Amino acid sequence: MDHRDDSGDRLAGPSTGPSRAVRVVSALVGLEAIALAAAVVVLLIDVVTLTPASLASAVALIVLTAVAAVWVAWIAVSLLRGASWSRGGALFWQLIQLTVALGAIQGAFAQPLIGAAIAVPSLVVIVLLFTRSVMQHTRRPDREG
Numbered sequence: 001m002d003h004r005d006d007s008g009d010r011l012a013g014p015s016t017g018p019s020r021a022v023r024v025v026s027a028l029v030g031l032e033a034i035a036l037a038a039a040v041v042v043l044l045i046d047v048v049t050l051t052p053a054s055l056a057s058a059v060a061l062i063v064l065t066a067v068a069a070v071w072v073a074w075i076a077v078s079l080l081r082g083a084s085w086s087r088g089g090a091l092f093w094q095l096i097q098l099t100v101a102l103g104a105i106q107g108a109f110a111q112p113l114i115g116a117a118i119a120v121p122s123l124v125v126i127v128l129l130f131t132r133s134v135m136q137h138t139r140r141p142d143r144e145g
Helices: 020-049 055-081 086-104 112-129 132-137
Strands: none
Touching: 020 055, 020 086, 020 112, 020 132, 055 086, 086 112, 112 132
């Protein structure tokens, strides 16, 4: 039987744990969070060692990237816990990444390898988000009332 608390998260119980697809999705989203955290470090180093054209813009970019890193990490953990909202958050993030990947593969300064490195994991996550095991793991419990 599937037991959840009021927030929709699964409670500990006699289950076999998340499926392989759930673990892969959570791991890929977790790696994306780590990449964002690494970007925060690089941006901080750049602000300290280089002269930004706009310090306010540089700080805002660092803050937004840090917030995104925390949010994506929270999505990864929540996917493992079976939170019903986490699939939507993960899908939204993958769509954002696909737009970034599209921008990376076109234009005067196109970097197709970078675009592919962003797009391929995003496409894998999107496909896995719609597998039966991930959908069942993150489904909202039926409310009797």
